Amino acid sequence: NAGVMQNPRHLVRRRGQEARLRCSPMKGHSHVYWYRQLPEEGLKFMVYLQKENIIDESGMPKERFSAEFPKEGPSILRIQQVVRGDSAAYFCASSGQTGIGTDTQYFGPGTRLTVL
Amino acid sequence: DAKTTQPTSMDCAEGRAANLPCNHSTISGNEYVYWYRQIHSQGPQYIIHGLKNNETNEMASLIITEDRKSSTLILPHATLRDTAVYYCIVSPDSSYKLIFGSGTRLLVRP
Numbered sequence: 001n002a003g004v005m006q007n008p009r010h011l012v013r014r015r016g017q018e019a020r021l022r023c024s025p026m027k028g029h030s031h032v033y034w035y036r037q038l039p040e041e042g043l044k045f046m047v048y049l050q051k052e053n054i055i056d057e058s059g060m061p062k063e064r065f066s067a068e069f070p071k072e073g074p075s076i077l078r079i080q081q082v083v084r085g086d087s088a089a090y091f092c093a094s095s096g097q098t099g100i101g102t103d104t105q106y107f108g109p110g111t112r113l114t115v116l
Numbered sequence: 117d118a119k120t121t122q123p124t125s126m127d128c129a130e131g132r133a134a135n136l137p138c139n140h141s142t143i144s145g146n147e148y149v150y151w152y153r154q155i156h157s158q159g160p161q162y163i164i165h166g167l168k169n170n171e172t173n174e175m176a177s178l179i180i181t182e183d184r185k186s187s188t189l190i191l192p193h194a195t196l197r198d199t200a201v202y203y204c205i206v207s208p209d210s211s212y213k214l215i216f217g218s219g220t221r222l223l224v225r226p
Contacts, residue, residue, distance in 0.1 A: 004159075033213065042203075043160065045213035056213060091159050093214075104150065105214060107159035 002027065004094050004108035012114045013082050021077040021111045025094030031055075032075040033093040033105060034067060043091060049075060082115045089113075119143065120204045120217055127223040134191040136220050138204030141185040146208050149180060151189050153200040154219075160203070163189065194224045 005024040013019050025032050034046040048056040049069035060067070064082075069075040079086055089112050093105040121139045128134040140149065150165040164171055164178045166187075171178045177190040191198055203219040 035214075035216075042218055043154075043214075043216040045215065048213060059213070089157060093160075103209070104162050104165055106162055107152075109159045110157075112157075 004092055004106055006090075006092050006108040006111050008111060009109060010112050010114070012116065014116050015083055016081050019079040019082050019086070019113055021079075021090050021092075021113070023075040023077070023092030023094075023108060025075070025092075026096075026106055029094035029096050029106075031095045032069050033095075034075075034077050035091045035093065035107075037089045037091065037110075039088070046077075079113075082113075084115045087113055087115045119206050119215070122202070122204055122217065122220045124218065125221040125223070127225055128194050129225050130196055131193055134194040134198065134222060134224070136189040136191075136202050136204075136222065137186065138189070139186045140204070140206050143184050143206050144208075147206045148209065149178065149184075149187050150205045150207055150214070151176070151178065152203045152205065152214075152216075153198075154203070155197075155200040160216075161200075163202075194222075196224050196226065198222065199224045 004026055007022050030051050032049045035043040037043045045059040047060050047067045052071055064080045066078045089110045091107050091110045093107045095105045096103050148165050148167050151163040152160040154160045164173055164176050166178045180187045201219040201221050203216050205214050
């Protein structure tokens with residue numbers, strides 16, 4: 001019973017390059033969430049997606065960041081023209097049914113992005 | 117902003133119970149109390165959650181006061197591997213964004 005998978009686990013980019021982070025939810029889960037953790041800070045919500053739909057992107061920076069969760073394949077968090085301030089750990093979580101108090105979000109191991 | 121307040125840090129001896137308190141005085145009737153922990157820089161690990169009744173699983177127990185304004189996470193026999201930052205979060209259900217506060221940094225001493 002595989003958990004949430006993220007790849008790559010570590011990603012190094014130079015300023016101005018693009019970063020693509022992938023997240024495969026737990027089997028049977030159709031809801032994906034992305035969180036960012038800056039060094040020495042807590043996790044901050046970025047975006048919540050269901051298959052082919054963005055439900056809540058209130059935590060996404062207005063520029064350079066985008067997310068998708070296609071009908072087939074993993075969810076992708078894309079950061080264009082990265083800057084040093086994007087260096088952080090990016091965590092993905094997934095959940096099953098909505099509105100069910102017995103369910104919860106399960107997190108992946110994260111992708112650590114370093115921008116040189 | 118987080119709707120919970122927790123002590124910044126705590127410690128306990130290995131093998132003893134660790135009791136981590138959380139205040140959530142503005143909790144709404146439909147909000148659950150969730151507990152997660154983050155060991156070093158790993159992904160947050162779900163521990164337990166509850167609405168009104170006390171809950172227990174293989175990892176921990178959750179005690180929620182009758183007025184629901186506070187709760188306590190109990191690790192019955194803490195081990196060194198329980199050293200982590202513990203987050204108490206209130207949320208309507210699993211599909212809502214989780215708002216992480218600063219958490220409690222628990223140090224389990226040998």
